[in-house]
Amino acid sequence: MQKITRDQLITKAVELLSNGTVSAVLGWKKGEFDYDITPAVFTTEEEINNGFVYNDFCGANFSKYLVAKTKKLEGKILVFLKPCDSYSFNQLLTEHRFDREKVYAVGIGCEGMADVVKLKNKVDGIVSIDYNDDGMYVDTLYDGTVKVDYAEVMAERCINCKSKKCVAYDELLGEDGEVIDSARFDEVASLEAMTPDERFAFWQGELSRCIRCNACRDACPACTCEKCVFDNPGSGVENKAPVTSFEEQMFHIIRAFHVAGRCTDCGECSRVCPQNIPLHLLNRKFIKDMNECYGEYQAGAEVGSRAPLVDYTEGDLEPGEVFERGENDA
Amino acid sequence: MRKLSLDNLNKFFAAVAESKTIYLPVDQKDGSAKYAKWAEGTEWSNALNTVRSPKDLFFPQTEDLMEFKTEGKNIEIIDIRKESEDFVIFGVRACDVKSFEVLDRVFLSEPVDSFYASRREHAIIVALACTRPSETCFCTTFGIDATEPAGDVSAWKTDSALYLKANTEKGEAFLKSIEALTEDADTAEVDAQKTKTAEIMKKLPLADLTTDAFGGGKTEELWNNPVWDEMSQTCLGCGTCTFVCPTCQCYDIKDFNTGNGVIRYRCWDSCMYSEFTRMAHGNNRLSQKERFRQRFMHKLVYYPENNEGLFSCVGCGRCLAKCPISMNIVKVMKKIGGDK
Numbered sequence: 142m143q144k145i146t147r148d149q150l151i152t153k154a155v156e157l158l159s160n161g162t163v164s165a166v167l168g169w170k171k172g173e174f175d176y177d178i179t180p181a182v183f184t185t186e187e188e189i190n191n192g193f194v195y196n197d198f199c200g201a202n203f204s205k206y207l208v209a210k211t212k213k214l215e216g217k218i219l220v221f222l223k224p225c226d227s228y229s230f231n232q233l234l235t236e237h238r239f240d241r242e243k244v245y246a247v248g249i250g251c252e253g254m255a256d257v258v259k260l261k262n263k264v265d266g267i268v269s270i271d272y273n274d275d276g277m278y279v280d281t282l283y284d285g286t287v288k289v290d291y292a293e294v295m296a297e298r299c300i301n302c303k304s305k306k307c308v309a310y311d312e313l314l315g316e317d318g319e320v321i322d323s324a325r326f327d328e329v330a331s332l333e334a335m336t337p338d339e340r341f342a343f344w345q346g347e348l349s350r351c352i353r354c355n356a357c358r359d360a361c362p363a364c365t366c367e368k369c370v371f372d373n374p375g376s377g378v379e380n381k382a383p384v385t386s387f388e389e390q391m392f393h394i395i396r397a398f399h400v401a402g403r404c405t406d407c408g409e410c411s412r413v414c415p416q417n418i419p420l421h422l423l424n425r426k427f428i429k430d431m432n433e434c435y436g437e438y439q440a441g442a443e444v445g446s447r448a449p450l451v452d453y454t455e456g457d458l459e460p461g462e463v464f465e466r467g468e469n470d471a
Numbered sequence: 472m473r474k475l476s477l478d479n480l481n482k483f484f485a486a487v488a489e490s491k492t493i494y495l496p497v498d499q500k501d502g503s504a505k506y507a508k509w510a511e512g513t514e515w516s517n518a519l520n521t522v523r524s525p526k527d528l529f530f531p532q533t534e535d536l537m538e539f540k541t542e543g544k545n546i547e548i549i550d551i552r553k554e555s556e557d558f559v560i561f562g563v564r565a566c567d568v569k570s571f572e573v574l575d576r577v578f579l580s581e582p583v584d585s586f587y588a589s590r591r592e593h594a595i596i597v598a599l600a601c602t603r604p605s606e607t608c609f610c611t612t613f614g615i616d617a618t619e620p621a622g623d624v625s626a627w628k629t630d631s632a633l634y635l636k637a638n639t640e641k642g643e644a645f646l647k648s649i650e651a652l653t654e655d656a657d658t659a660e661v662d663a664q665k666t667k668t669a670e671i672m673k674k675l676p677l678a679d680l681t682t683d684a685f686g687g688g689k690t691e692e693l694w695n696n697p698v699w700d701e702m703s704q705t706c707l708g709c710g711t712c713t714f715v716c717p718t719c720q721c722y723d724i725k726d727f728n729t730g731n732g733v734i735r736y737r738c739w740d741s742c743m744y745s746e747f748t749r750m751a752h753g754n755n756r757l758s759q760k761e762r763f764r765q766r767f768m769h770k771l772v773y774y775p776e777n778n779e780g781l782f783s784c785v786g787c788g789r790c791l792a793k794c795p796i797s798m799n800i801v802k803v804m805k806k807i808g809g810d811k
Contacts, residue, residue: 149770172802173606173676173677173791173801174606174607174676174799177703177791177797178797179796179797180705180796181704181705182705183706201795201796206705227717253797258501259500261792262502265603265605266603266604266605266606267606268606268676281690282604282606282667282671282674282675283602283603299797342704346500350505352523352532352685352710352711352714352715353532353710353714354709354710354711354713354714354715354741355709355710356707356709356710356711356795358709359707359709359795360707360709360795372744372745372746374746374749381710381723381738381739381740381741381744404515412795413709413711413795414503415522415711415714415793416503416522417501417503418503
């Protein structure tokens with residue numbers, strides 16, 4: 142359960158809106174069943190009081206919205222940043238993707254978000270959800286009220302949270318946390334331990350479910366190209382035909398290469414995938430490799446840092462070593 | 472009505488599979504379900520619905536249409552169509568069965584899409600009544616009875632048996648072909664199940680949703696509604712809603728250069744995409760708001776206008792479950808219709 146409450150956020154949003162600091166608020170809007178929350182732009186106190194919510198299903202990372210929203214806006218927009226969102230925020234600033242002056246950022250602590258897929262695999266017919274200290278009380282169509290522990294339905298990315306520290310904000314609500322020594326690379330290590338054939342079979346099994354909806358790309362805060370190569374009919378790589386074996390694999394691998402060094406490991410790609418493909422593992426493999434080859438690097442930890450792949454130091458790996466590593470790692 | 476003991480279910484699948492391919496919902500490793508071919512050992516999923524709808528079996532996501540081979544100045548056009556054989560789609564929910572009617576009106580009206588038509592002719596649809604609808608279900612809004620699904624054969628699954636009723640000649644022939652495995656049965660158990668499910672349907676959170684604000688002739692009234700601006704502002708422009716939708720039917724036709732010829736294929740397209748219906752002069756829907764409006768106006772206004780009031784949504788709830796930002800047709804209908 143989140144320590145930061147809806148009321149705290151509403152009070153802050155209304156305060157900043159009414160004193161003229163901001164002219165719009167990027168926030169979470171309630172849905173039909175308490176878990177289907179939509180990111181929304183609020184511009185009046187009334188809208189905020191009627192629709193603004195904050196709970197364990199507010200996982201969406203708002204940083205990318207700032208690219209589009211700040212362009213059209215008169216005045217500043219208020220954005221609430223959970224720790225992992227704040228890394229994306231910094232990374233976008235590093236890439237000059239939005240005007241920092243047009244944003245008022247409020248950092249908020251995060252206790253980890255729930256995964257709606259995990260919840261639905263446990264509970265049928267969710268009518269509404271109550272958040273209590275000892276768990277969620279889910280009112281259902283078939284089984285009355287079901288109690289679910291937060292840990293049981295916590296999103297994978299939150300179980301393996303890399304940092305509870307907000308790295309960017311104008312103002313912080315609640316207490317800041319620390320960078321965590323997480324186990325997020327364990328699953329990558331187990332994939333590395335497979336034989337090449339096993340690993341190929343693993344990825345083929347996962348990626349063959351892809352429907353090329355592009356949700357991973359469209360949600361990804363590192364994917365902010367004005368025109369994606371996959372949206373260009375002249376590029377020879379189509380954006381909507383998934384069945385040729387080349388494309389279903391290459392789309393995701395090309396994307397992973399493109400965001401390498403820029404991916405902050407926010408996990409939005411896997412959250413939004415309608416087929417539950419663990420896409421974040423591709424990005425984590427890159428992060429793990431870069432950490433091992435070039436020293437620890439966390440994209441978005443600070444504004445202006447140079448990712449290992451676009452930086453040169455004398456200690457860099459020699460091409461020969463990379464080649465050898467590839468041979469051994471196959 | 473015929474009755475098949477669930478103990479004989481595998482024998483039944485095996486008997487049908489001797490002459491026809493059967494597609495049925497099976498569980499995937501992540502807990503969701505998909506339609507797959509039955510083979511010895513395949514388990515029928517208990518899932519309420521599959522992530523991808525059974526429309527794939529009539530209108531696959533990509534499909535080769537024809538091939539051109541060039542030699543010097545000669546072009547040979549090759550019809551690469553494979554003649555379809557009879558197949559069975561088993562366990563189709565009432566909403567998805569209704570979606571076939573929506574697709575039929577597009578693909579089977581002149582000019583008839585012969586690829587779609589051939590598969591449709593060869594398919595036998597065994598539809599399954601719902602017993603545990605989800606909170607995201609709203610088929611009743613579109614006049615669909617989840618307890619009495621259409622299809623060539625309607626089926627009801629109880630704890631011990633599968634009840635089967637033929638609705639068409641194809642369905643009768645199908646039941647005849649498996650007669651040895653089934654027995655005559657009265658409708659008592661099925662009636663009891665239907666009554667029970669109907670009670671649940673009434674209690675669903677979306678049971679009161681109506682289409683009153685929509686239908687043919689509403690274009691001018693709804694076109695400039697400020698709702699489109701408001702609700703589309705965080706739409707990612709991905710194609711999830713359109714690709715999991717059982718009634719979305721837009722496609723693109725493209726040519727693939729093979730080096731010594733061309734394969735012409737078609738693939739699903741999405742009105743959410745920036746390249747959708749792009750023409751020589753450019754794109755006719757430049758903003759996400761316009762694309763967003765197109766999707767809902769098509770389902771709730773344009774389609775019914777051209778199809779005697781039939782809406783091109785069947786209330787299956789897939790988009791409700793899968794949209795990355797949880798924006799969906801229900802939210803749009805409630806916002807425009809005044810929370811009804």
